Amino acid sequence: MALLHSNKQLLFAGVALISFIGCLNPVFAVTFEVKNGNNTCIMAELSANISVKYAVANKQMNTVLVALPDNATVDNSSTCGNDTVAPLLVVRFGDGHSLSLNFSRNASDYQVDTLSVTLNLSDSAVFVNSSTKAPMTVSSSSTGIKASLNTTYRCMSATHVTLTDVNVTFSNMRVEAYLPAANFSKEATVCNADISTSTPAPKTTPVTTATTAPPAPTTAPTNPTAGIYNVTKSNETCLLAKMALQLNITYQNKTTVFNINPLTTVAGGACDTNSSTLILRDGSTNLTFMFMLNDTKKFYLSGIAVATSGGFIADNKNLTYLRGTLGRSYMCSAEQTLTVTSVFSINAFHLQVQPFGVSSGKFGTAEECQLDEDNMLIPIIVGAALAGLVLIVLIAYLIGRKRSHAGYQTI
16 A cells, blocks of 8 residues: 655745845745655656636636645555556545546656546536536646656656646656655756756857847726635635736737726635635636745735636746735735736736735735835925925025015114
8 A cells, every 4th residue: 555645845946036036936846755665656746737628608618727736635546556557646636636647667768658637627616607517537648758767857847738628737847756765866857848948049140130020019908997806715704805907918929918807707716824825717817826824924925827718828936926914914006017927917906915814804904015105105205395395485585584674774
């Protein structure tokens, strides 16, 4: 019988980012381990986003983006395998969802033979208004995950695996089967995406060519309307948010700017002790906000993910926006831009959010953003300057009047 363990690990951003912000920004991945007795046979450390297209009423389709949570666990159906059974890692998360990796080997290599995803479509918190309640299982044998024996497969870049109505995007990934020891091997087989991003471009002789025009942006809509969204746990509000959102997406050489309409948006999500998630679905657009609470009782927006029906998917779990204190809310009335990736950003207006410590379904004391403080400071400075100017004019007038009286003599 395999012994199963799961624990959360931290990966960290690169040196360039550290020099820019002066601190480490954590990217949360989850580590899974499968053992047979005291022998570890499979280890995997990864982040995953799962984009799912599912049917709703009137033969319409919705798309939802599901992030693999840090409380995902190894299912007891996982096995180290034997002469007749292949090694298998099954990760269970949420309300009846799972992701599994089935391994095989030859004399020199091992690989993920099959990636399978099982989704519980009756989970109304994720699959809102789904017309199908039965579980959906899809699989693919084209994963591209392959490495030499006694090495760790490593791929920090985003890796996409396409299944029927489901797309899985892995990142920050390390995985190894048929382990020779109790931990990842020191040697690594690096994916092509990581090699290409780290290899400098060869020097070439400059030539004159016609330049390609940048994507032309569409006409920006008017400022969005603010909506109030909440997430509940045990019939109590655990996350509360008020915000007006405008998305900026560059996809297939075209920039699109559009608003999230609170009248047609459905909110969902989940709350845990140190993490919480807000999922907004406006038609075929799915937007996910991930919040973390650190050891100093400070919360922050750690990740944002988006998926649209047009096939655009983007995410970043290495963010530190909207910082606040446990039991209080973060508030920013001024417009601020939340840059997620080079092709996706959010313009946020009239924002107030409290992802932890909500009491009686109401926002706690607000901690205002620097933009609001600056906006308040400007009229104060202008007012003080005007008051000083008036005072100077008054003093000058009084001095001048006194001198004019001193010029007369008594007869």
